[in-house]
Amino acid sequence: MPIRQVNNNAEIVFTCSESVLYNTEMIAEEHSVVRVLSGELKVIQSNKTYVFGAGETHLFPRNRLATLIKSEKDGLPYKAIVVKLTQDVLRAFYEQKKMQTAMVSKTDYIIPLPKSPLLDSFFSSMLPYFDLDYKLPQELSQLKIQEAITVLRSINRDIDNILSDFSEPHKINLVEFMERNYMFNMPMEKFGYLTGRSLTTFKRDFKKAFSMTPQKWLTEKRLELAYYQLTKKGKKPIDVFYEVGFENLSHFSYAFKKQFGQSPAELAATKK
Template identity: 75%
Template sequence: MAVRQINNYAEIVFTCSEAVHQNSELVAEEHSIVRVLSGQLKVIESNKTYFFETGETFLFPKNRLARLIKTGKDDLPYRAIIVKLTQDVLKAFYEHKKNEVFTVFKTDAIIPLSKGPLLDSFFASMLPYFDLEYKLPRELSELKIQEAIAILRSINDSMDHILSDFSEPHKINLVEFMERNYMFNMPIEKFGYLTGRSLTTFKRDFKKVYGTTPQKWLMQKRLELARYQLAEKNRKPSEIYLETGFENLSHFSYAFKKQFGFTPSELSKAK
């Protein structure tokens, strides 16, 4: 069945996927807290994979790349609540803390949050909101975000250092970033933004380094990774097409055959 998403305001979202398996890319522009209500969530980053089960919660930092694989479990669909900690609310919150000094740093990983009554009661209090026949008042939405910030600060000593960072991505090493994140299927504009470049500058710098366009290079890299997974790791096409940046199996098979002259299935059978 189709994905059901209730979005009273963009900051607080209830999502329910009754599909057996659903895949999506995530590049969050805001820090987000995610609570898995049922099912399982697999989060794949460039260098690490996380599994979150029913009742588990984590902070997904802003401007991080990940692939999300949502799966039902124990005859229940995947269901989750996502609370986005918007820049406006965070800035207003820390404006009142301006007498306190925080050493800002960017986290390079998802942060699992320990189970406890504060988080449990916070998410339980929001479930009735999704039965409303009208939009959640913005004032209440902002209050819930402030409550989430206060809870995070109380259960994790490093939160102030992360949440008080309001800087934009700065210009970083393009080659290191692309070699680490090429398997993520997102717009070229987003690759540019996350490397601290405008689209024009990104394409220009990319051409200087690689001698080709980002689109051609990305396709080549993803297909090479897919061939390695099939030939050397003995994995099945259905297991790796999502992880290598393709949206569906048919497109993956078509592109693979166009590049190598045989389909992924034919390569698997030859092993």
């Protein structure tokens, strides 16, 4: 079994990857605070890569694209606690505080959080919850989310600009967005949503901008990036296909050979 999750409530999750390497695409509808307990988490965005180890914590803002690569480290599997800061709880929190909400979120990036006794205490307090043989009461779940918000605000004074942003994606430049984010293996509906378009409008605007279908363009761009990674960066095929947006190595190898006349392994061998 590649990954195991314990959900006492949808907002608080203990996750454990039991494989050596586990890959997934990420686009969360809620902000998420992630504490890595063991193993390693690599988060790849369009222009930045983060690596988080045991004891490190970060905030994953909502509606942001990333590839997550979870792997074991020091002989231990990847384990983490994920706390989703739901929009309902955030709205209630800021309304209760009578604080002005942000109009626009000011970051597109993952936010690494500094070491803090408050964070350590917060996550330690949740570990016993995952041993319960019954569902965590919703009221307690919401209290823990409120506690997480309070802790974040105490260690990052700019966090309100992100957490109090309740706006939905607006219609943006499709070409610029796709050129930055083509390596993320998202459904077309998600690409449309993030550019402020319905699926039908997204496909129409895409065809007008690129003179081809989204799937054909995405495949070509991902293969071009893979070729660059193999020839210029000296990376191995097993390390490349995840990062450029392919779901499995065999499909990547097939598409690559069809495009360039040789498999990724054959190309990599010629560069040694």
